[in-house]
Amino acid sequence: MTSHLERSIERLRRRAFLGAFLGTFLRLFAATAAVLAAVALVLRVALRFERAEAAWAFAPLVLVPLVAWYLARKRVPSRGAAAAWLDVRAGGTGAIVAGDEVGDPRWAGELERALAAEPALPRIEVKKPARLALAAFTFAALVVAVPIARAIIGPPTTVQESVLERVEEQLAALEEQVELEPELAAELRETLERLQREGALQEPEAAFEALDRAQERLEQEAYERAEVSQSAQEDLARAGEDAVRDPEAAQEQLEKTMERLAQAGFSKDVQSALEKELGAAGVSLPPGTKLDAGNIEAISKELADKLAARNGELAKMGLLDGKALAKLSELAKLDGFEFNDHVCDETCEKNPGGT
Numbered sequence: 001m002t003s004h005l006e007r008s009i010e011r012l013r014r015r016a017f018l019g020a021f022l023g024t025f026l027r028l029f030a031a032t033a034a035v036l037a038a039v040a041l042v043l044r045v046a047l048r049f050e051r052a053e054a055a056w057a058f059a060p061l062v063l064v065p066l067v068a069w070y071l072a073r074k075r076v077p078s079r080g081a082a083a084a085w086l087d088v089r090a091g092g093t094g095a096i097v098a099g100d101e102v103g104d105p106r107w108a109g110e111l112e113r114a115l116a117a118e119p120a121l122p123r124i125e126v127k128k129p130a131r132l133a134l135a136a137f138t139f140a141a142l143v144v145a146v147p148i149a150r151a152i153i154g155p156p157t158t159v160q161e162s163v164l165e166r167v168e169e170q171l172a173a174l175e176e177q178v179e180l181e182p183e184l185a186a187e188l189r190e191t192l193e194r195l196q197r198e199g200a201l202q203e204p205e206a207a208f209e210a211l212d213r214a215q216e217r218l219e220q221e222a223y224e225r226a227e228v229s230q231s232a233q234e235d236l237a238r239a240g241e242d243a244v245r246d247p248e249a250a251q252e253q254l255e256k257t258m259e260r261l262a263q264a265g266f267s268k269d270v271q272s273a274l275e276k277e278l279g280a281a282g283v284s285l286p287p288g289t290k291l292d293a294g295n296i297e298a299i300s301k302e303l304a305d306k307l308a309a310r311n312g313e314l315a316k317m318g319l320l321d322g323k324a325l326a327k328l329s330e331l332a333k334l335d336g337f338e339f340n341d342h343v344c345d346e347t348c349e350k351n352p353g354g355t
Contacts, residue, residue: 009082012121016082019124020075025068026129032064033136037143044148055144163211166318168192170218173317177310178225178265188214222319228264229307232257236307240300243293251291254300258284266307273302 040057043049077085171188174180191214195207235257242250258270262284274280277298278289285291291299314320 005083008086009079012082012086013076013079015121015124017072017076019122019126021068021072022124022126023129024071024075025065026126026133028068028071029061029064030129030132030136032061033058033133033140036060037136037140040140041143044143051144058140058144163208163215164192164195167211167215167218168196170215170317170319173313174218174222174225174319177313178221179267180221180265184217184221188217219319222314225264225266226311226314226320228260229266229311232261232266233304233307236300236304240297243296243300247291247293247296250293250296251285254291254296255285258303261303261307266310269303269306269310272306273299276302 036058040049040054043054043057044051171185171192175185191210195210235253239250239253239257242253258274261267262270271282274282274285277295278285280286280289311320
């Protein structure tokens with residue numbers, strides 16, 4: 001009888017341990033897998049981890065069975081509690097409890113009858129935790145298996161497209177105002193066409209860097225042309241002022257200025273001015289041409305007006321910002337400053353040749 005009672009108690013305790021272990025394991029697995037799946041999702045989306053790398057986030061799951069086993073052991077009923085459970089469900093005569101605690105032979109008959117009526121072991125209910133574990137496992141599998149497009153870090157693509165369109169407009173405006181070197185124009189055009197063709201979805205940061213470099217190059221080219229234009233306007237103004245007093249020197253100054261403008265990409269303006277005033281083609285005066293004061297003044301004014309209009313268009317397109325315009329203004333003041341050489345005479349307080 002004692003051996004039969006021992007087996008019954010152990011079967012009940014094993015069933016209790018199995019139920020506690022399965023329930024604890026499934027609930028703990030569901031909670032842990034859900035949390036780790038969220039971590040893996042963040043790694044793949046935000047930090048751009050590959051699938052194999054993100055899968056390492058699930059490594060702590062190997063500890064779940066050990067933790068569940070440890071917690072389940074604490075929930076197993078003691079020997080006395082198991083005997084009491086069997087006794088209650090066998091009729092509540094107390095024979096099983098007495099047989100376990102006392103072991104008196106006088107209880108043998110009652111114990112035998114109680115054990116013969118031993119109830120079925122309790123069912124293990126794990127449907128709810130099993131559903132939770134299955135849902136967590138499915139979520140984790142999807143996080144690892146489903147391809148995730150790389151997150152676009154940086155400004156939205158609409159902003160990138162707007163910047164690209166703006167740079168294209170600025171390039172067109174600069175080409176319209178001045179004649180760029182063919183190599184430079186081809187390089188800038190190729191860069192913009194590549195960005196337009198490939199888009200900015202793959203490498204948004206690199207695309208913005210390329211756009212910034214292109215825009216800076218355009219602004220630099222515009223500023224350099226505007227600087228030449230500003231200086232040329234000062235020279236043209238001096239040539240126009242000197243036309244009456246010294247026509248030969250004024251013509252020489254005008255020719256030098258036209259040559260410099262042609263080299264800087266303003267040959268169309270030079271051609272237009274010469275054709276309008278003299279009916280001459282090209283970017284230089286015909287050999288042996290002698291201009292009078294009226295021609296010099298007219299050509300200088302025509303060129304100066306065209307150059308001023310060019311600078312205005314560049315500023316309107318954003319190629320010359322306020323800082324650049326202020327710098328050009330300062331250069332104009334410096335260029336327009338002239339030293340007046342002092343010549344001593346009898347009225348001078350200093351003696352001629354003195355200090």
